[in-house]
Amino acid sequence: MLRFLLHYGIHFLVPPLVAFLFFRPKWFKITLILWAGILIDLDHLLANPIFDPDRCSIGFHPLHSYVMVAVYLILLGFRKTRIFGLALLIHILADACDCLFLRFQL
Numbered sequence: 001m002l003r004f005l006l007h008y009g010i011h012f013l014v015p016p017l018v019a020f021l022f023f024r025p026k027w028f029k030i031t032l033i034l035w036a037g038i039l040i041d042l043d044h045l046l047a048n049p050i051f052d053p054d055r056c057s058i059g060f061h062p063l064h065s066y067v068m069v070a071v072y073l074i075l076l077g078f079r080k081t082r083i084f085g086l087a088l089l090i091h092i093l094a095d096a097c098d099c100l101f102l103r104f105q106l
C-alpha cells in the first residue's frame with residue numbers, strides 16, 4: 001500500500017506541488033505539462049505483458065533507459081526544455097521509488 005501511495009503520489013501530487021512552489025503565476029499550465037510526463041509510459045505498449053507490477057521500469061522500457069534519463073537531465077540545462085526535463089525526471093523518480101520497493105521487497 002505504501003508503495004502504491006508513494007508511486008502515484010509522486011506521479012500526481014508532486015507536479016502540482018512543484019508548479020505551485022516554483023512556477024506560481026503559471027501553476028496550472030505547468031501542472032498539466034508536468035503531469036504529461038506520464039506519457040513516456042506509452043513505451044510499456046512495446047512490452048509483453050504491457051503491465052507487470054513486479055517489473056522495474058527503469059532500465060527495461062526504452063523511454064525509461066539510463067541513456068534516456070541522461071537525456072532528460074540534459075533537457076534541464078536549457079531554458080526552453082527545462083520544464084519537459086523536469087516532467088520526465090519526476091516520472092523517473094516515481095518509477096525509481098517503485099523499483100526500490102521491488103528491489104528491497106518492502
Ligand SMILES: [Zn+2]
Nearest residue numbers: 040041057095
Ligand atoms: Zn514510467
